[in-house]
Amino acid sequence: GQNIDQPTEMTATEGAIVQINCTYQTSGFNGLFWYQQHAGEAPTFLSYNVLDGLEEKGRFSSFLSRSKGYSYLLLKELQMKDSASYLCAVRDYGATNKLIFGTGTLLAVQP
Amino acid sequence: DSGVTQTPKHLITATGQRVTLRCSPRSGDLSVYWYQQSLDQGLQFLIQYYNGEERAKGNILERFSAQQFPDLHSELNLSSLELGDSALYFCASSVERWEAGALQYNEQFFGPGTRLTVL
Numbered sequence: 001g002q003n004i005d006q007p008t009e010m011t012a013t014e015g016a017i018v019q020i021n022c023t024y025q026t027s028g029f030n031g032l033f034w035y036q037q038h039a040g041e042a043p044t045f046l047s048y049n050v051l052d053g054l055e056e057k058g059r060f061s062s063f064l065s066r067s068k069g070y071s072y073l074l075l076k077e078l079q080m081k082d083s084a085s086y087l088c089a090v091r092d093y094g095a096t097n098k099l100i101f102g103t104g105t106l107l108a109v110q111p
Numbered sequence: 112d113s114g115v116t117q118t119p120k121h122l123i124t125a126t127g128q129r130v131t132l133r134c135s136p137r138s139g140d141l142s143v144y145w146y147q148q149s150l151d152q153g154l155q156f157l158i159q160y161y162n163g164e165e166r167a168k169g170n171i172l173e174r175f176s177a178q179q180f181p182d183l184h185s186e187l188n189l190s191s192l193e194l195g196d197s198a199l200y201f202c203a204s205s206v207e208r209w210e211a212g213a214l215q216y217n218e219q220f221f222g223p224g225t226r227l228t229v230l
């Protein structure tokens with residue numbers, strides 16, 4: 001089966017650092033994505049990990065441990081505009097790039 | 112703007128009706144994916160088409176069907192609508208690149224979505 005778990009909600013303070021965790025148990029694995037989604041809008045791509053380790057991209061970093069079925073997204077120097085849902089998604093294995101999404105983590109950044 | 116377009120933006124209809132949602136992928140993208148996002152669930156993969164052919168299927172109901180046309184736009188048809196079908200429907204597109212017999216990762220670009228309300 002497919003199971004991707006993330007915390008439902010998180011709150012953090014402007015300027016701080018927040019870590020959003022994702023654990024997965026899927027029948028196939030060919031990489032893990034993080035997407036950002038503001039309410040009522042389309043998801044936008046943040047990061048992709050296929051090998052273990054940390055990928056850094058500006059204020060955003062993403063980590064993957066395949067043996068533990070675990071990933072996290074790290075957001076630094078939080079800004080009010082970072083208030084959004086953060087979606088963890090696993091790329092299925094095989095001749096497809098279809099994504100299996102978790103339910104998302106709603107992050108509220110407070111002043 | 113991702114380059115993926117979806118119409119209509121909003122759709123309000125009654126139970127038992129049939130609707131068609133339309134998606135135009137980014138220029139050059141051959142793959143189109145359809146996702147459903149309802150309030151109590153995350154994004155759920157429905158179906159993928161690649162260059163006119165069905166490539167992968169998720170938990171798509173039998174009342175739902177899709178197709179991709181020669182100009183690569185895609186349509187998602189929802190019939191015998193129920194209250195529970197109310198959701199945001201997104202399509203996404205991507206290129207496909209193969210290396211050494213393996214499909215390489217390609218980012219999916221999402222359209223703005225169609226909000227379907229079934230009354």
